[in-house]
C-alpha cells in the first residue's frame with residue numbers, strides 16, 4: 001500500500017539491530033489527521049511518537065521501522081511488548097455527536113491493511129498483535145477496549161477470516177435489507193440511536209432519521225452517517241466523494257436527487273429522503 005514518509009528528527013531512538021516481534025495498535029485520542037500528527041512530531045521534542053499514523057485517506061510514517069518509537073513505555077507491563085521490540089500504528093479519530101471519539105471504518109480498514117503488510121514483512125505472530133491496553137492497561141484504542149468484540153473482529157480481519165454479518169457487510173450495499181441494516185448500524189454508532197438491526201425501515205427509523213437529519217452547515221457535519229448517504233448516492237448513479245463530510249456539493253446533489261424523485265427540494269436528508277436513498 002502507499003505509505004507517505006514524513007520521518008521525525010526527534011522523538012525516537014535510533015537502532016540498527018533490533019528484532020521486531022510485536023505490533024501495538026493505538027488510537028490518537030483526539031481529532032486530527034495522519035499528516036497533522038506527522039507535523040506535530042517532526043521537529044519538536046514531544047516525549048512520545050509512533051511509527052505510523054492512519055486516517056481515512058492515507059498512511060503517514062513518522063519513525064522508520066528499524067528505529068524505536070516511544071509509544072508504550074511504562075513501569076508495569078502486562079505483555080511482552082516493549083517500545084524496543086515493537087512497531088506501532090496510531091489510528092486517527094473523529095468525534096461522534098455524543099462527544100466520544102471513534103475510529104471510522106475506513107481508518108480501521110486502512111490500519112488492518114497496513115498491519116497485514118507489517119505482519120508479513122516481519123513475520124510477527126498474530127498473538128503478538130496487541131492493543132496498547134494489553135501492554136500497559138491504558139484505555140487505548142478506547143473503542144476497541146470498551147468493545148472487546150470490535151477488537152476480536154479486528155484480529156479476525158487480520159487473518160482474513162470473515163466476521164459477524166453486520167461488520168462484514170458494512171460497506172456492502174447490495175440489497176435493500178443490507179442497506180437498511182447498514183443504516184441502522186451506522187445510526188447506532190454515530191448517535192447511540194438504539195435501533196434494532198432488522199433490515200426493516202419502520203417508525204423508529206423514521207423518527208431517528210428526522211431527529212438526526214443531515215444538511216449543509218458550517219462547520220460541516222462529518223460522520224459515518226454522511227459516508228453512508230454518499231455511498232448510496234453513488235450506488236444510484238450520482239457522483240460524490242465518499243469522505244463523510246456534508247459540504248455544498250452534497251447539498252446540491254441531494255437537491256438534485258429530491259427533484260428527480262419529486263419530493264420537496266430542501267437539501268435536507270430527513271426521513272423521506274433517507275427512505276428513498278435506501279430503496
Ligand SMILES: [Zn+2]
Nearest residue numbers: 026027132140
Ligand atoms: Zn496508545
